[in-house]
Amino acid sequence: MPRAEAAVEDQEHAITVHLDRLLEDRGMTLTELADRAQITVANLSVLKNGRARAIRFTTLTRICGVLNCQPGDVLGYHPREER
Numbered sequence: 001m002p003r004a005e006a007a008v009e010d011q012e013h014a015i016t017v018h019l020d021r022l023l024e025d026r027g028m029t030l031t032e033l034a035d036r037a038q039i040t041v042a043n044l045s046v047l048k049n050g051r052a053r054a055i056r057f058t059t060l061t062r063i064c065g066v067l068n069c070q071p072g073d074v075l076g077y078h079p080r081e082e083r
Contacts, residue, residue, distance in 0.1 A: 016076040018023050037062040043051040 023033060030048065034041040038057060046052050049060075060071055067073070 012080065014079045016073055016078050017047055017050055017052070018021055019044070019063075022069060022073060026067060028067075033063070033066055034065045039063070044061075051072060 019030070019033075019043060030044055031041055033039075034044050037044075037059075039062060041049065043059070047055060055075075063069075063074055064071060
């Protein structure tokens with residue numbers, strides 16, 4: 001891996017996931033979202049807990065479709081100094 005890529009890889013990302021808030025607002029459980037979006041609970045849990053390193057557009061599309069929201073409602077950008 002090139003040095004610049006390794007440096008970026010080691011940095012903590014600044015993306016936050018707002019699934020907890022969205023699910024609460026809609027009175028829905030993670031399991032219900034998983035069933036409706038046809039995504040495993042394990043994958044949604046990794047995303048919800050901020051441990052995901054990437055998200056496919058198809059996954060984001062399914063989440064937004066079920067929750068009737070925009071991608072910006074699911075994800076936020078918060079640089080370290082803002083947290």
